[in-house]
Amino acid sequence: MKADPFAQLKLLDVQELDSGHDALRHQARNPPEGPELAALKAQRDELDGRAQDLRLAVDDLTREQRKADADVEQVKARRVRDQQRLDGGTITNPKDLEHLQHELLALDKRVSDLEDVELEVMERLEQAQADLDAARAELERVEQRAAELDAARAERLTDLRAQAAKLKEKRAQVVADLPADLLALYDKLREQKDGVGAALLRQRRCSGCSLQLDNRDLGQIKALPSNEVVRCEECGRILVRTGESGL
Ligand SMILES: [Zn+2]
Incomplete structure (x- = not known):
């Protein structure tokens, strides 16, 4: 799947809001x-x-x-x-x-x-x-x-x-201005994977499952165009690349 890098970045904001919402629901229930x-x-x-x-x-x-x-x-x-x-x-x-x-x-x-x-x-x-x-x-x-x-x-x-x-x-x-297919994938993953559909790739690590990527995987990801939607090999979540990703 392809999506504008800016849209991918925004997915992290959506994730933060959704996690915040989940936390509120958890508080309400407990x-x-x-x-x-x-x-x-x-x-x-x-x-x-x-x-x-x-x-x-x-x-x-x-x-x-x-x-x-x-x-x-x-x-x-x-x-x-x-x-x-x-x-x-x-x-x-x-x-x-x-x-x-x-x-x-x-x-x-x-x-x-x-x-x-x-x-x-x-x-x-x-x-x-x-x-x-x-x-x-x-x-x-x-x-x-x-x-x-x-x-x-x-x-x-x-x-x-x-x-x-x-x-x-x-x-x-x-x-409102996220591509529908990207959002649909995110929503589906969020439902399947404990409420987390998009994870930041931070310092070579998937922040969704904490898997550390080896040089080969990192090299592959680095070679991908910035509008390619990357998925974590371990957990399948959308991996969002930023300046902190260590690429
Ligand atoms: Zn992962």
Whole structure:
């Protein structure tokens, strides 16, 4: 293929713009916030699950506490009734009196036992509530951090898109006066060869694949007219010759 040397040189500008565009796309796909956001999401799921479990535990313990309260109150009420009967002086039969006194003692013991249960439930409820509050606070912290990172990522994406649009515009200007066949070859090579279609021959080396050309190859290239489009023997990319080529 033949192409004006100036057009070949311009291909390096196109390559630089295209590589810049690729780098922007890579940055957009691999935001620095990515790993932390993934970790935060896992943390959020874990905390969500924990908060739900604790919420159920708090509900259960709240019911348990209400029941324990009611149990205590019920026995206390019965004790008050018995005490009133005793104080009322209406019971005179010694056996009945003795029976009532025994019952009062038994009720005292029962109230004390139930109050222990009530206290224990209350402590467990307080602990569960404290754990739930802590999990919710942690969840809020995690969500806030994730929102910050999301915002930062969105801002960076907007910026990257703006940069990419500028590069695209510049590319359109540069390729406007390039021969269509040269550009088509470049585009095809770029697609096949990791995004690099045109490489500078710099100090006897292909900057696309780093192959160093021997004297024979260099001699052959040197002998070619400047409008001949040279390809690297190793990688097949378009080799652009300049004053730095070492020819
Ligand atoms: Zn090469």
